[in-house]
Amino acid sequence: MAKYRKKPVVIEAFQYDGDLMDSNGKYYVPEWAVKAHKEGVIYFDSQDSDSPPTELYIKTLEGNHHASVGDYIIQGVQGEIYPCKPDIFEKTYVKVNENDNMLVSKEDCLARENGDNTLTPYEVVCADENVFVIAPVSINDDxxxxxxxxxLEAYSNDKSINSLEKLGFIKIED
Structure with missing residues (x-):
């Protein structure tokens, strides 16, 4: 059976703490979440007719989804908004450091596209702010x-996403 790896994408998210505003009525969530709340995409409702509207819901293409305290609220690559349980979120995503988000680190996994819809995985053998060194990895039968x-191959670690893409590399998650 063929195996597939999710393409690396950058999403925006926040962890829901039970509210979207502080005690002064000021939003403390991302602007896209404020807009979605004002437009009714993210809304509060009750789970029954006798309770006040304290539960958070999100209108999605698949229907309305309930978000629990601790869930991450994600804006996807096409602007879609949906909740994600914290354990799934933490297995799927890693926080991007906005100052140097394209530096390759020792913990990164890279792959080079082969031109035939397959990828060759590479181990980052060493990396610092100036250079990263990689070696191809093969997956054994076990x-x-x-x-x-x-x-071994060495490349400049210049913080440019274009430099990785020009070399044919993408960052991948385990």
């Missing part, structure tokens, strides 16, 4: 990995 240290 799903273990072998790194080919005889095919």
């Amino acid at each position: 799903d273990s990995c072998t790194t080919d240290y005889e095919q």
Whole structure:
């Protein structure tokens, strides 16, 4: 059976803490969430007719979804908004540091597109703010990995997403 890896995308999200505004009525969530709340996409309602509207709901293409305290509220790549349970969010996403979000670090996984809709995975052998060194990885029959240290490649770590893309690389998540 074929295996697939999710393409790396950057989304915006916040962790829902039970409200969207502080005690002075000022929003403290991202602007897209404020807009969605004002437009009724994100709204408060009650779970029954006898309770006050204290539960958060989000209108999505799949219907209305309830968001619990602690859930992450995500704005996807096409502007769609949806809730995500914290355990799933933490397995799927890593926070982007806006100051140096394109620096390759030792913990990153990279892949190079082969031109035939397949990817070759690479281990980041070492990395600092000036350079990153990678080696191709092959996946064995038992799903273990072998790194080919005889095919090391070094690249400038210049914080530019274009530099990775020009080299044919994408960042991937495990």
